[in-house]
Amino acid sequence: MTMPDLGADPAAGGAEGVGEIARSFRAYAGASERNARRAARAVDTLANTGADAVEAARSDIAVLRAKYAAEGDASSRVAGILESYADAMSDLRRRAESMREEVERAWASLGDRRAAALDGGLESLQGWPFAWDEVMPAWLYPGDPARLQQWQAAIEEFEQARAAYRRLAVERAELDHRTRDRLRAVPLFAELTDRWRLRGGGADAIADVWAGDTTDITPQGLAAIGDAGLVRRVWDALSEEQQRELIATGPALLGSLAGLPPWARVAANRLNAKARAAEVRRILASEPHPFSPRAGHELDKLRAELHYLDQVVEGRVQVYFYDHTTDSIIEMIGEPGPTTAEINTYVPGTYTSALSVYRGEVQQVGRWLNESSGGSIVTFVWKVGRFPGENEYTGIASFARIGEANDEGIALDKGQEIAAFERELDVAVGDVDADRNGIGFSWGLTGITSSEVAGARYDGVFSLAGAGMPKDWEPSPTTTYEHFSYTDALTTAQSLGVVWEGRNPGTHAAFTPHLFSDSADWVLPIYPPSSGFGHSVEQPEPFLLPGNWTGIDTHNLIASNDPRNQDALELISKALK
The missing domain is CATH 3.40.50.1820 (Alpha/Beta hydrolase fold, catalytic domain)
Structure with a gap:
């Protein structure tokens, strides 16, 4: 029995990458402040000259000084926001790891109580494969009802743990939203970032594009951008050779990455299908497992999946x-x-x-x-x-x-x-x-x-x-x-x-x-009950109920x-x- 989907990963992305980009902003702020001070000294030096050309230069330098000062202030504010964001991500990752362990513990407990209730073979004997959140009806269960209650309690315990884990994902989304709003409120931020928006853990990829260098784009960086439109813009900036290399090195990430063109997703998933097919073959070769053999319906599903995956690998699907x-x-x-x-x-x-x-x-x-x-x-x-x-x-x-x-x-x-x-x-x-x-x-x-x-x-x-x-x-x-x-x-x-x-x-x-x-169609006329009490009344039109045998x-x-x-x-x- 496979654990159901837990939803979005609250710890997706890397706090380390965000911290690195924050340090880049700090460095940029320092450089801007130094340039502003040099421009100020130049303005002061030219203050007592009267030549027209010098006066024009003085005016231009004053504008440049203001620009450097504004950029330095904006960069410093952005760095502070990103440092706060990185700290919050680190804390969220710690709590997510702890809660993930709790979810896995609850899932293991659910498996144990389910197995105890079904007594190791009752499920297959009944021919009733239960979903993970289903309990055998009490009227059908021949054993101790307390075991059913324990089984149901384990399901509820797992659902509560999963809900708590998912709430962390909501907290992460809110953190991302607040951070984006704070960044967009910084004057000159759009100019500083060349119109790129920071999403999740995409700092590394954004930094590469920001610098005008796509040679170091990785599948991890591309996947961490978190915005389909931005992903597509980065992807289209790559050469076909770079695109093919990214697919070959990161199919697990790119096979589900929103923003990639369909051909790229299909190519990545062809590689993913090959890897999954090999895994399924290993599982089937190990059956019957000496300690926890899979049920017949589980093996049938794996065989059907393998047949499908082989078609994907061959390019027919x-x-x-x-x-x-x-x-x-x-x-x-x-x-x-x-x-x-x-x-x-x-x-x-x-x-x-x-x-x-x-x-x-x-x-x-x-x-x-x-x-x-x-x-x-x-x-x-x-x-x-x-x-x-x-x-x-x-x-x-x-x-x-x-x-x-x-x-x-x-x-x-x-x-x-x-x-x-x-x-x-x-x-x-x-x-x-x-x-x-x-x-x-x-x-x-x-x-x-x-x-x-x-x-x-x-x-x-x-x-x-x-x-x-x-x-x-x-x-x-x-x-x-x-x-x-x-x-x-x-x-x-x-x-x-x-x-x-x-x-x-x-x-x-x-x-x-x-x-x-269709030849098997039928129509059943349904007449309303008579209300004539024995008197002759006109028969009302029947309701015609359609159907098919x-x-x-x-x-x-x-x-x-x-x-x-x-x-x-x-x-x-x-x-x-």
């Missing part, structure tokens, strides 16, 4: 982002360039897991669009973090968490992440002149429309059997909205008003609907390259163009 510890993958289908007409963000639906990506299940529409358009339609398949109802090991539904698909808070949180990705993509694709679209299958549409609530803007939003929209969503007047679907189990639930409180793309006025028929299979059809779905795919492609 392009990965823009990959983090196996959080089951996060963004796969790029095609490559943005001069001939690109459409760039899509495709968010899959409920139950999507890393296995869904490893098996190629959620890339079918993107691959069809890319191939049928001759490469002019590029799609980023976005699966970051846990999805509603996801079972990380089986790839099918975790019914204990099915309610997440209708949870407003979860949707809005994912929307924030998708909107952040869109902002990152703005920088990554640069000046590629292409429409930007959001495509959401099932719950994925909820993620896309939630990203609109968070500020994302698309030329087109396309629903593939989309579930619904959050209550704060409003359609953008500059966006085209279209809905493509078969009648399926979701349609039945939507007709009953139980999905997103009736806020569904099939009935919302903003969406142009495209409904495709194949249920989930028909629901998934719209997001597939199945030959039965070709008419729908053609219409989707036409709508994109």
